Amino acid sequence: MVIINGNEFDVSGKTIAQYLGETNYSTARIAVERNGEIVPKSQYDTVILNDGDTVEIVSFVGGG
Amino acid sequence: MVLGQEQAQRYARHFVLKEIGVSGQKKLLQSSVLVIGAGALGSAAIIYLAAAGVGTIGIADYDEVEISNLQRQVIHKTERTGMKKTASAELTIRELNPDINVRLHDEKVTTDNITDIISMYDFVIDGTDRFETKFLINDACVLAEIPYSHAGVVRFEGQAMTYVPKKGPCLRCLLGSVPPPQETLTCSQAGVLGAVTGIVGSVQALEAIKYLLGTGNLLTGRVFTIDGLDMVSKVTTIPHSDPDCAVCGTEPSILSLKDNKEEYEIKSCTI
Numbered sequence: 001m002v003i004i005n006g007n008e009f010d011v012s013g014k015t016i017a018q019y020l021g022e023t024n025y026s027t028a029r030i031a032v033e034r035n036g037e038i039v040p041k042s043q044y045d046t047v048i049l050n051d052g053d054t055v056e057i058v059s060f061v062g063g064g
Numbered sequence: 065m066v067l068g069q070e071q072a073q074r075y076a077r078h079f080v081l082k083e084i085g086v087s088g089q090k091k092l093l094q095s096s097v098l099v100i101g102a103g104a105l106g107s108a109a110i111i112y113l114a115a116a117g118v119g120t121i122g123i124a125d126y127d128e129v130e131i132s133n134l135q136r137q138v139i140h141k142t143e144r145t146g147m148k149k150t151a152s153a154e155l156t157i158r159e160l161n162p163d164i165n166v167r168l169h170d171e172k173v174t175t176d177n178i179t180d181i182i183s184m185y186d187f188v189i190d191g192t193d194r195f196e197t198k199f200l201i202n203d204a205c206v207l208a209e210i211p212y213s214h215a216g217v218v219r220f221e222g223q224a225m226t227y228v229p230k231k232g233p234c235l236r237c238l239l240g241s242v243p244p245p246q247e248t249l250t251c252s253q254a255g256v257l258g259a260v261t262g263i264v265g266s267v268q269a270l271e272a273i274k275y276l277l278g279t280g281n282l283l284t285g286r287v288f289t290i291d292g293l294d295m296v297s298k299v300t301t302i303p304h305s306d307p308d309c310a311v312c313g314t315e316p317s318i319l320s321l322k323d324n325k326e327e328y329e330i331k332s333c334t335i
Contacts, residue, residue, distance in 0.1 A: 028243035031287070031302060038233060038306045041240045056300045058287045060239060061218040062248045063256055064105045064193035 004055045012051045017044040031058045065090050071163065075117055083279040089117060093163065095276040096120035098185040100173055100201060102149040103127075104258060105215050106191030107139035108265025109272070114157040114164050116273055121157065122185055124169035125149040136258030173197065175321035175328060178204045187272045188212035191265065195242045200328040202227065202235040204321060206312045211275055213268040213283075218254045220293040222264035225283045226271045232285035237306040237313075245331045260292040 001008040004019075011019050016039060020027055032039045033056040039047050049055065067075070067086065071093075078084040084092075097118050099106045102125040113121055127149050129140045137149075144152040150168040157164050169181050173192075178200060182188050188210055190201045198214060205212040205227060214235050215224040227234050267288060274280040285303040290296070311318040318324045 026243070026247045028247040029239070031238035033300070033302045036301075037304055038237055038302060040306055040308055056302070058223070058238070058289060058300045058302070059221075060223055061216040061221055062193070062195040062198065062243070063216055063218040063254070064101055064103055064191050064198075064261070 001051060002049045002053045002055060005057055011049050012053070014049055015045055016047050016049065016055075019049060020044065025057060025059065029060050029062075031060070032056075033058075065094065071117075074161070074163075078116070083277060088277050088279075092117050092273065092276055093119040095187075096122065096185045097187045097189060097272050097276075098122035098124065098169075098182060099189045099191055100124045100197075101191035101193065102137070102139060102153040103133070103191055103193055104136040104256065104261035105217060105265040105268060106153070106189070107137045108262045109189050109191055109213075109269040110139055110153055110157065111160065112266055112269035113272060114161045116269070117161065117163055118273070118276070119163065120165045120167065120185075122167040122169060122181070123150050123153050124171070124173055124181060125153075126170060126172040136256060136261050138258065138262070173200065173204075175200065175325050178321065179208050182210050182212075183208055185210070187275050189268045189272060190214050191268070194330055195248055196328050196330050198235060199242050200321070203311045203318055203324065206234050206236075207318075207321065213271045215264050215268050217261045217264050218249055218256055220257055220260050221289070221291050222260055223287055223289045224264055224267045224271070225287045226275070228275070228282065228284045233302055233305045234309065234312045236311050237309040238287070238302065241310075242327050242331075257292065260290070263290060263292065 002011050075089045078089050099110050102123050129144045129147050129152050131145050139156045140152045150170050154166045209229040211228045213226050287300045289298050307314050
């Protein structure tokens with residue numbers, strides 16, 4: 001299981017890009033942190049989620 | 065610096081806070097904050113900075129007050145439609161607190177002028193309404209090593225974080241580059257509720273005041289998010305910078321704003 005924003009998801013083995021593809025997140029407007037480190041957008045296709053990973057996804061908006 | 069009798073009364077509620085006190089108040093009165101954008105975020109931030117006695121407040125904006133601004137931009141007034149936002153904000157500050165030295169930067173921030181403007185201040189607040197400008201402010205503050213508060217608001221949602229040089233990630237560490245226009249919505253396209261901009265703009269003023277006083281825990285390495293509709297707020301800890309960040313990483317590719325000018329040009333489709 002992977003803990004994403006505090007909830008458990010059965011997504012181990014998937015890349016971050018594969019997980020995000022199943023969600024409504026706008027990839028350009030999010031920051032993804034895995035086990036305390038930022039995952040650069042260029043690595044979404046290659047970083048694979050493992051059992052026990054903790055992931056935080058934060059969405060940003062641009063208005064003001 | 066000696067506080068006058070009126071100042072002693074004005075800031076009495078600060079004196080009893082151990083984090084401020086008389087010495088902290090003097091520090092605030094001798095500090096300077098630049099607010100870029102006298103819009104919705106800027107309105108809340110400027111009003112609370114002025115009320116708190118932040119001695120010098122700079123305001124950078126090139127727009128004029130429109131009637132459609134007033135449901136959220138609470139520093140402006142109905143009779144001031146058509147007036148420069150900088151001039152309108154200055155009037156409100158003067159009514160609220162005559163202690164404040166107001167500096168107006170009646171121009172659009174660009175790669176040519178932003179470094180000179182931000183370098184005059186201890187802390188910068190980004191109250192602008194476009195990712196392109198938010199990245200310009202981010203990169204300028206990173207390169208000039210000036211702390212600043214980032215924020216954004218659309219609809220009922222918003223976020224804020226505080227960049228302090230070499231102490232945590234910058235906006236570019238987190239997002240990489242300006243999101244393409246089809247991925248973003250401006251307030252005019254998506255709508256926005258003033259009460260939400262008030263919360264987030266207040267958070268920005270609070271961060272500036274904490275930074276100036278050197279007290280509390282900043283939103284550095286942490287992102288505050290709020291969804292005002294479901295009333296869920298959260299602080300996500302993202303403690304480390306991205307070592308590959310193009311502006312604050314170990315081998316940055318953005319060494320001057322001019323080299324990266326194209327990214328800061330407004331591409332968002334606006335109504």
